[in-house]
Amino acid sequence: MAYTTFEHNGVRRVGEVRGAALVPLEGITEIGLGTPLTLLGDATRNDRDQIPVEEAQLLPVVPNPSKIFCVGLNYRAHVKETKRDLPTYPVLFPKFASNLIGPHDDIMLPPESSQVDYEGELVVVIGRQGRRIVESDALDHVLGYTVANDTTMRDFQYKTHQWMQGKAWDASTPVGPYVVTPDEIDLNNAGIRTTLNGETVQESDLSMLIFSIPKLIATISAFTVLKPGDLIFTGTPGGVGYRRDPQVFLNDGDKISVEIDGVGAVNNLVRAEPKTQTWQ
Known part of the structure; x- marks a missing residue:
């Protein structure tokens, strides 16, 4: 089963994915802190109000996570290309909800950076709250999995x-x-x-993770509580642009895609952000 957060006719909703249609879940406006595992499963499906996926604006699957954890150096090929030693403890860093965009939104190149890189990743979505979770119980806390591009300004x-x-x-x-x-x-x-402009630039499989998903959940929950909607980015394979010779960075007009078998794909156009653009 798959779910997504979307907008249609200006209304934010959560839908169960059925082929090329979204079936809205009654009373739920986004996946996140208020949607633990049991709530999504028990929600009433509005089968008469199905919406074609192509007519919906897909948002970040969890628009407002309370926490986002990212893992660096979690594939051996990526560790090798960075010329670092294998980590004995996960390399962790944060992101914030304001960093996230939808799976088909444009990636904007900020004028301050000239080295914008791609990093395809599997993301764990937490579905049940827990602290000091042991590895053997860790997968019981997972709502599901999604795809991300951990775009990086090197x-x-x-x-x-x-x-x-x-x-x-x-x-x-x-x-x-x-x-x-x-x-x-x-x-x-x-x-x-x-895939960058039709050329595969990273390719691996999820069995190559150095630190498994249960290990990551146990490690992170040792120092902070994990809540429904929290995200864990599990790391990127080898092949990042910064480590190539010559180096490869994203440019205005590029098309970048990250795909994981059985999970889905994010497909994005890269655009230059106007230098005069400001955020309120």
Whole structure:
């Protein structure tokens, strides 16, 4: 089963995905803190009000997560290309809700950065609250999985040994299109790939994660409570643009896609943000 948060005729809703249609769930306006596992499953489906996916504006699947955790260096090929040692503890950094965009929204290139890079990732969506979760129980806290492009401003990331200033740009990170429940996915065999202008630039499979999803959930919940709608970005495979020779960065007009077998794909056009644009 899969769910998504969308807008149609100016109204925000949550829909169950049925083929090319969305079936609205009564009384639920977005996936997040107020939608634990049981609520989505028990909600009334409005079958008579089905909406074609192509007519809906798909939002970030969780528009307002209370926490977003990202994991760096979680595929061996990516660790190798960075010339670092294998980590013995997950490399963690934050994102914020304001960083997220819909799965088909434009990725805007900020005028301050000339090294905007792609990072295809699987994202875990938490569905049940927990603290100090043991690995053997960790998957019981998962609502499902989704896809993201952890768009990164490398020239800002490496200004210091902390990464946040390169990772937490507003309106930079597409997430979606759906939250797919665990019973629908074979995580041991699912492939992940990033395509830039039709060329595959990253390709691996989820069995290659250094730190497993249960390990990540146990590690993070040791120091903070995980709540419904919290997101865990699980890391990117090798092939990022910064580590290529010559380097590859995103440019105005590029088309970038991240796809995970059985989960879905985010497909985005890259556009230059006007230098005069301001945010209120």
